[in-house]
Amino acid sequence: MSGNPSRELVVELGERSYPIYIGEGLLAGFGRTAEKHGLPKKSPILVVTDEKIAPLYLERVVASLREAGYEAASHVIESGEQAKRLEVLGDVVTTALETGLDRDSTIVALGGGVVGDLAGFAAASYMRGVRFVQAPTTILAHDSSVGGKVAVNHPLAKNIIGAFHQPEFVLYDTETLRSLPAREVRSGLAEVAKHGLIKDRAFALWCDENAEKLLALDPEALAYALYVGCGVKARVVSQDEREGGLRAILNLGHTIGHALEAVAGYGELTHGEAISIGMCGSARLAEKLGVAKEPVYGPTRKLLAKLGLPVALPAHFDTDAIMEAMMHDKKFRGGQMVFVLPQEIGAVDIAKGIASTLVRDVVESLKQGESE
């Protein structure tokens, strides 16, 4: 491991509690961390990563595992959201079987949210569940790697086939973030900002003030933001592991955001871009419904724009298609539309039974995207 100080926080889930390690150069000590957490050495470990991450960090992880006495194999998937499908899950299982993975084995996700979701569902379902470790390499994954939600997509809906499967630990090497393309940095900062917007007003303001440093990947600012962001996520997950209630607040911006991603065919918009537009939509909806106790649309829009994120919907998006996609979203229970709405910056509420005509108006208004 590096000599730099690393941060640690714990996701409290009783016997399924696990730590998140955040710091520079942690991947080099992967094997020792695996050892510390008691991952069995008699069973092979499978590292799943994608074709972009593999040439950068795969060898480092595999070498570290082997140095610690593990048998380590790897499986490289295509890069991008389209890899989150059942067929690719089948490919991972092929490698797992050919490598001899057994019930005491561990599957490691080395990569962003796509790798984490796919490899996580493989770990949840291979032999009805084996150990799982997350090693996120994107900012966005500070969100997806915490909380145990794993899934693949279906052509008709995102994340619709999945499980809750908590990792043994999350090892977050911030060095890997330096290789991120600028667009992915911005996309990841959307979820960082979200954690401020839903539960930490001071952090939301800090993000607004430090937007330039974050976009420039200033190590200190970034490590702090990830630590606080993961901390918000961890506290919410601790209180509601299986999304019975509170955890739904993490979906701020996601109802509209997922629909935008589905309509755009999982490519035109990154996840962060989609939820950035979605969070602007939620803020508008909150103001229209009188849920907001203070202006929320203006500050939300300003923060996200400073982070280089889109705050308006491209005009060519078909509103009917977006509404249709929302009806397929798994956050709809019993046919009612449910939204997470900001009451103020740093606090949200869950609103049920919202009229779809009102949602439609808001989606239309996002095509202008101007301050009201």
Add this chain to the structure above:
Amino acid sequence: MSGNPSRELVVELGERSYPIYIGEGLLAGFGRTAEKHGLPKKSPILVVTDEKIAPLYLERVVASLREAGYEAASHVIESGEQAKRLEVLGDVVTTALETGLDRDSTIVALGGGVVGDLAGFAAASYMRGVRFVQAPTTILAHDSSVGGKVAVNHPLAKNIIGAFHQPEFVLYDTETLRSLPAREVRSGLAEVAKHGLIKDRAFALWCDENAEKLLALDPEALAYALYVGCGVKARVVSQDEREGGLRAILNLGHTIGHALEAVAGYGELTHGEAISIGMCGSARLAEKLGVAKEPVYGPTRKLLAKLGLPVALPAHFDTDAIMEAMMHDKKFRGGQMVFVLPQEIGAVDIAKGIASTLVRDVVESLKQGESE
């Protein structure tokens, strides 16, 4: 429901406990049972069945649900083990999305073990888990419908992608068994006999004495056998939900049996036929290793033969291929061969670290299949 007495037993799993109802004509009261168990009416129910069962019982179940005020849809899969694949899971999810299934919905498995495993894994993974009900229509499914193990196959291994997902209840209409082909009756009786062989000596003897009645589908004998068989399974599952230890005894005959099914390409042998040969193999192995305290091969072979099941391995099976398939079996932990071995009729033990050369000898000897 019919006026005939129905039996009921409970799988004790704390807050996940559920009842098994066994009786003639229960399907006609499906809707009322759903109501009694509090399945929400505002969310649609999806009944998954196969092309053989659909024309016989699907309308009865759907009508009963609608009569009770439920919105009920159905999805019909191809018949046979080859339906247990990821692609078919994707098809079920397509119907679930198109039907508007949400988190409060229920997926019902109406059929044999294949339907139960596939629909059960759909219920376990759709939106990360929705309610599930089992309505078995085969004798074999008296085993698979109890205990919550659900899965699909992979070309390289059976049941390798799955979950533990307990049903809300199991509704076992014994009337459906009358339409079973004779070969499936025999196949199902293999698991019935297994429950006697592992944990209930008196029941094993009763099966031997009542083999003809069982093969003739005598209603009283059959209902009793299913009740006792489900009861053995339920007691084992109650003590070990996630197969940490004891539950492994349910795998008597399955190590060899699964390998035979894999090598035969999931078709030449039914599951029951494969485990019948496998149980003969386990008994031989137990005698060779001195684990058996009394003769077990002879009585096991006699019982299974009386039930019309194969007790010898067809000579054309390739022993190398069988051994290779066993190495992929998920019951191997850390490379050791693990077997469930009879100590006596009605009691088994789990033996680890068995030499593969000895297993090979036993597999070879099964090609003769004579009493020793």
